[in-house]
Amino acid sequence: MVAGLFLYADLRRRGGPLRPAWWSGVCLGIGGFQLYDGTVQHKLLRLHQIRYDVDPRPYDWTWNVVAVLFLLAGLLLWHRARRAGRERTR
Template sequence: MPAAFPTEAMQRKAAATGRNVLSGVLLGVGIAAFLDEAIFHQLLHWHHFYDRSTPAIGLISDGLFHAFSWFATIAGLFLFADLRRRMVLNALQWWGGLLIGTGGFQLYDGTVQHKVMRLHQIRYHVDMTPYDWTWNIIAVVLIVAGAVLLVRARRRPA
């Protein structure tokens, strides 16, 4: 039966769990945003982060988006280094967070930014249905895989 009051060890474990997941989520968001920006914005020229204005504004929005992705990446890596330094890195929690962060960013991008806010679409002048389905299905698969890892990590004995 669990103690009525959490012990110091239980509090440290809970804090480490949160930092493991947060580090993974931040790095996952950063990686997904970076890949999106580098591949679809720069290499393929399919869209800009904000396509409802001039091409110059689109490039500026891409630059801000790119900066955001690197801030998230660096923050996730700093947390990762701190977890390793403190010797509380939990690989299952961290990878679960990373997959949830990557899929969460992609699902947010595909639903909120593409459909609700209409900041941009994946592609223009083509049938977007296969792109939308593929984008969002991959996002859900990543989120589910991350959730499975987090459940496994919770069930694993300390």
């Protein structure tokens, strides 16, 4: 986390990515990992569950829906960053 903040500070100093591009990557990373964790590790491999000794379905659904929402937000921000990048170069 700390290394990522230093990398981000260096990019900003160099006139690096637009904020929507940065947040797009963050949201896509969070959503992708969370969806992978909720489907592959929780359901397919059964490595660990969100909660034990209760019905896990509401927790699983919530976990995966939030993951998809992060992915959608990341895609929306990515689209916005691409459009802003095109306008910046004109």
